[in-house]
Amino acid sequence: MIIQGIKSFNLSFFPMFTLVTFFVLTYTTIITLGGNLTSELKFINTIMVLFTLASGVLASQSLIDNRPKGILAVLYFLVFLWTRIIFLLSIIVSLLLCFDRSKYYIANHLRNWFGTKVLHGEDYIFLFGLFVLLIFGLSILKIGKEEEKTKKYFFIISTVILISGLAVQGLIGFSISAIALIKPIITYPSAGYDWKMRFQIGPFYDYTRFVNENTPPDAVFLEPPMIMPWPLIGNEGYTRYFIFPRELVKEEADEARKKKITHIFIVGRKEGQWPTTKIKSKRLIYMPENPGEEPIVVEKDYDPQDPINDLWGIIEI
Amino acid sequence: MIIIGLLLTTLLGFFITLLVSSSLRFLERIPLSFVLGLGIQTLLMFYLALLKIPLTLFNITVLVLLVTVFLGILVRKRLRTVMKFNITNALKFKRFDRLELLLLSILTIILFVLLLISVYWPISFDWDAIALYDWRARVFVATGGMDEAIKRGYFFGYPLFTSMAHVWVYLLGGVSPRIVYPLLYACFILLFYAVLRKFQNRQVSILITFLTGVTPSILGHAFLAYTNFPYTLYLVIGTLYLYLWEKFKKSEDLISAGLLIGLSTWVRAYEPFWIAFLLYLWFIAFRRRLFKLPLVCTLIFLIIQQSWRLYANYLEPSYISLTKQVSFSLVSLVNQFNLGEIREVSFFVLRYAIFPLIPVFTLLFLLIVKGWLKKNREHSSFLFFLLFNFLILFMGSYLFTFFWAGWREIPDSLARLSVFFYPLIYFAIGLFIV
Numbered sequence: 001m002i003i004q005g006i007k008s009f010n011l012s013f014f015p016m017f018t019l020v021t022f023f024v025l026t027y028t029t030i031i032t033l034g035g036n037l038t039s040e041l042k043f044i045n046t047i048m049v050l051f052t053l054a055s056g057v058l059a060s061q062s063l064i065d066n067r068p069k070g071i072l073a074v075l076y077f078l079v080f081l082w083t084r085i086i087f088l089l090s091i092i093v094s095l096l097l098c099f100d101r102s103k104y105y106i107a108n109h110l111r112n113w114f115g116t117k118v119l120h121g122e123d124y125i126f127l128f129g130l131f132v133l134l135i136f137g138l139s140i141l142k143i144g145k146e147e148e149k150t151k152k153y154f155f156i157i158s159t160v161i162l163i164s165g166l167a168v169q170g171l172i173g174f175s176i177s178a179i180a181l182i183k184p185i186i187t188y189p190s191a192g193y194d195w196k197m198r199f200q201i202g203p204f205y206d207y208t209r210f211v212n213e214n215t216p217p218d219a220v221f222l223e224p225p226m227i228m229p230w231p232l233i234g235n236e237g238y239t240r241y242f243i244f245p246r247e248l249v250k251e252e253a254d255e256a257r258k259k260k261i262t263h264i265f266i267v268g269r270k271e272g273q274w275p276t277t278k279i280k281s282k283r284l285i286y287m288p289e290n291p292g293e294e295p296i297v298v299e300k301d302y303d304p305q306d307p308i309n310d311l312w313g314i315i316e317i
Numbered sequence: 318m319i320i321i322g323l324l325l326t327t328l329l330g331f332f333i334t335l336l337v338s339s340s341l342r343f344l345e346r347i348p349l350s351f352v353l354g355l356g357i358q359t360l361l362m363f364y365l366a367l368l369k370i371p372l373t374l375f376n377i378t379v380l381v382l383l384v385t386v387f388l389g390i391l392v393r394k395r396l397r398t399v400m401k402f403n404i405t406n407a408l409k410f411k412r413f414d415r416l417e418l419l420l421l422s423i424l425t426i427i428l429f430v431l432l433l434i435s436v437y438w439p440i441s442f443d444w445d446a447i448a449l450y451d452w453r454a455r456v457f458v459a460t461g462g463m464d465e466a467i468k469r470g471y472f473f474g475y476p477l478f479t480s481m482a483h484v485w486v487y488l489l490g491g492v493s494p495r496i497v498y499p500l501l502y503a504c505f506i507l508l509f510y511a512v513l514r515k516f517q518n519r520q521v522s523i524l525i526t527f528l529t530g531v532t533p534s535i536l537g538h539a540f541l542a543y544t545n546f547p548y549t550l551y552l553v554i555g556t557l558y559l560y561l562w563e564k565f566k567k568s569e570d571l572i573s574a575g576l577l578i579g580l581s582t583w584v585r586a587y588e589p590f591w592i593a594f595l596l597y598l599w600f601i602a603f604r605r606r607l608f609k610l611p612l613v614c615t616l617i618f619l620i621i622q623q624s625w626r627l628y629a630n631y632l633e634p635s636y637i638s639l640t641k642q643v644s645f646s647l648v649s650l651v652n653q654f655n656l657g658e659i660r661e662v663s664f665f666v667l668r669y670a671i672f673p674l675i676p677v678f679t680l681l682f683l684l685i686v687k688g689w690l691k692k693n694r695e696h697s698s699f700l701f702f703l704l705f706n707f708l709i710l711f712m713g714s715y716l717f718t719f720f721w722a723g724w725r726e727i728p729d730s731l732a733r734l735s736v737f738f739y740p741l742i743y744f745a746i747g748l749f750i751v
Contacts, residue, residue: 170531181434193439193492200441237448237471
């Protein structure tokens with residue numbers, strides 16, 4: 001009886017764990033890529049669910065080879081039905097998710113038509129548990145005759161699926177990020193440092209260059225707080241990298257430090273204007289809209305109502 | 318210039334490996350040379366900065382050359398033996414089969430892509446590097462020392478390994494220090510393979526090394542200028558050398574382990590996984606009644622570990638020293654013991670650190686069951702070591718809640734911190750495949 005149990009344990013373990021693993025692979029692939037339904041992710045999602053389906057079919061096939069009799073036949077039928085229906089549903093959900101990104105992508109959660117979360121860790125854990133219980137119970141109770149060939153077959157198939165699944169998961173994830181980084185290398189192989197920085201960081205990089213070109217190295221800047229809508233320029237750790245050796249001071253700094261301030265950043269109106277109060281200034285220097293143009297220098301006080309404050313700039317005080 | 322500079326780093330490491338061992342194979346010695354060379358050189362650069370000697374290309378080169386020559390004198394006899402070896406013999410292999418060729422080709426392509434990305438892209442999409450690691454490097458290069466960067470704040474969060482490595486590349490005329498990371502990745506792959514190969518046949522070793530190499534979290538960090546991948550490398554390879562010592566009892570493996578684990582704390586200081594290393598080391602030491610060598614290994618580890626800790630603790634009173642960390646943890650554990658919080662932390666760790674590991678665990682579990690059914694318990698001690706690391710992860714995460722109230726907001730950090738479990742589990746898989 002014990003030996004029989006161990007043998008069936010061995011027979012059922014590989015397909016069972018393959019299934020569990022592929023559920024998890026599907027989940028982790030989606031989660032590790034941030035839950036965003038990008039076109040690549042739709043592809044991965046579908047591929048992974050198809051993998052899961054394939055392993056599910058294999059697992060239930062093992063039960064067909066060992067068809068039980070009597071009351072176990074009902075249990076067997078339920079497992080058989082469960083594996084197929086659940087996997088079929090997974091595929092349908094996956095394909096539905098592919099139709100309309102905005103409809104199913106809600107605040108980092110993937111949701112189905114009914115608005116409930118799908119492809120979420122806890123749901124899978126619950127499903128694993130259910131499946132493990134059923135399969136395990138079935139294998140311990142023993143169904144039909146066990147064949148060496150079937151065992152070998154399942155060991156090879158399951159291991160190959162498992163290993164290739166792990167490899168595919170890694171390679172697809174890497175390919176996505178690598179392609180995004182390699183495309184510009186092919187298109188602009190001889191691009192310079194500034195172009196590359198601008199490509200990755202965006203207009204903020206241009207602004208930091210403008211700051212460096214129009215202020216002395218010992219300038220001390222008052223910067224906005226690190227809250228929306230100033231997550232970059234308000235982040236002292238981030239901004240200091242681009243404008244070193246210039247220093248940054250926050251509004252809440254002590255008076256001694258505040259006295260050192262020589263300049264203030266101007267954040268353009270469209271990006272959440274800052275400062276929002278009038279400031280007595282020596283002169284204002286604005287970053288031109290088009291690269292290559294000369295900076296706009298105005299000798300007057302800073303007034304947030306002034307239409308020119310659509311532009312980013314510097315207050316010299 | 319960069320190539321010459323990195324070769325100099327490797328030469329330093331080469332003499333260190335010679336000092337440690339004369340019997341390493343070529344394909345193991347070269348990556349180990351770079352890994353140890355970079356670790357020790359960055360540490361030397363830190364000592365140089367401590368002595369207020371400017372971090373210039375000339376000063377660093379002279380220092381590295383002096384240490385290299387000194388080591389060269391120490392190991393001159395071993396050097397003669399090693400130089401006698403025939404490089405064509407060292408690179409001679411039995412013909413690869415199709416699967417091996419396929420896997421090696423994919424790994425080579427990956428490495429090529431990583432190098433391409435690293436040579437082309439400057440530090441631009443690596444947020445943490447901009448905010449800290451590369452920032453410190455740029456300030457060191459601009460000012461020649463650490464004072465200015467310390468004055469500007471947010472300096473002591475992490476030791477200086479990555480920053481000093483960046484300084485070296487910048488001083489050598491490089492635009493992007495990112496190049497260091499794919500080189501470390503290549504070394505990691507070769508060393509992982511070299512150690513596993515001592516237990517397994519070539520095909521299995523290549524397959525498991527391949528799976529380790531294409532692990533998403535490892536590949537994802539292999540071109541990012543973060544501390545996560547170097548930390549994983551030093552910790553994992555150090556652990557593998559410790560295991561080699563346990564199995565083959567060669568002192569050179571233990572010294573390498575001490576150096577590597579010590580250097581892991583030079584990359585990230587707060588992580589407590591070195592505790593598993595020390596406890597495991599002394600457990601074996603007491604079992605074998607062998608104390609001299611473990612003591613030397615522990616000393617090497619402590620010298621490297623304490624270099625940064627003592628300095629940070631001296632200059633930054635708020636820096637959590639080892640004694641502060643231990644005493645505060647114990648006091649908090651007694652005073653603030655809370656079952657509800659333990660449960661919450663356990664779920665947090667399960668969800669963000671353990672759950673993504675389930676696929677590899679599954680494979681390991683299958684092989685353990687198969688191995689145990691066949692009464693094969695040869696590598697059980699590695700599993701205990703693995704288990705101990707998981708306990709540290711749980712315990713460390715729980716204690717972290719006393720230090721950092723916002724722990725719930727940084728699940729990504731926990732996930733990144735747990736990356737080193739992948740290669741360790743894969744290594745265990747490699748051990749258990751029969």
